[in-house]
Amino acid sequence: MPELPEIEVLKRSLEPRLAGRRILEVRIHAPALREPLDRRSLMSLAGRRVERLGRRSKYLLVEIEQGATLVIHLGMSGRLTLAPVATELEAHEHLSFRLDGGERLRLRDPRRFGLAFVASTDGLEADRHFRHLGAEPLSPVLTGGQLAALAHGRRGPVKSFLMDGRLLVGVGNIYATEALHRAGIHPSRSVARIGAERWQRLAEAVVGILERAIEEGGTTLNDFTDGAGQEGDFQGSLAAYGRAGEPCLTCGSTLRRMVQSGRSTFYCPRCQR
Secondary structure, eight states: OHHHHHHHHHHHHHHHHTTTEEEEEEEESOSSSSSOOOOHHHTTTTBBBBEEEETTTEEEEEEHHHHHHEEEHHHHHHEEEETTTSSSOTTTTEEEEETTTTTTEEETTTTOOOEHHHHHHHHHHHSSSTTOOBBBBTBOOHHHHHHHHTTTOOOSSSSHHHHTTTOOOSSSSHHHHHHHHHHHTTTTGGGGGOOOHHHHHHHHHHHHHHHHHHHOOOOOOOSSOOOOOOOOOOGGHHHHOOTTTTTOTOOBBEEEEEEEEEEEEOOOOTTTT
């Protein structure tokens, strides 16, 4: 599933090509997504101009003039790309926007776990999709003190804590695994047994991993591409995730795999305590 780095990469790849352009036509090809596409609100965007792009957690925000925001979530397998308007309809293409300049923005989602809806720009944070979301780790930059405050009174494993989107958004399984490996913290360690020094080390690792993933175009294990259809490269920089049985790049010990909350976790038994 695309996480924070992938949506940030998507935003940065699309914004220069979308901002200032007018939506000439909206077409709904297959309305069945996680939530059915609302024809009336989506069609209301025709004739309006794109002002800017943003991101909140794993949601891409396309701000449209007259106070509307097109919200897109890629789910498990979604892709949002720009293509010449004459390009043939893709398999599993659910929604498209014909733009001035001869291109169309198209949303494709084979597994149909994605979302696309229109919300009021001013009321976005109160929308039911957003009001439960936790802190952004990159803006402002996450600190150890912030992590410690979020963990206050809790006792669960630190990896589950990092992945709780009600506390901290966008740190999915891959990035939590990588950050804990970089910080030298065992994924099963209770948040009640982490001191200030470790919290700061973990905060720096989370920020560093997310920023590097963005620089390398995100992680493409299955479906993710940016707005131009380019895959990410961060999977080539993974130090722990998916590497069970291979040597740790830090100490040479054999990396191990375990399951936490139904998700695979990879760690070094020597480096991570």
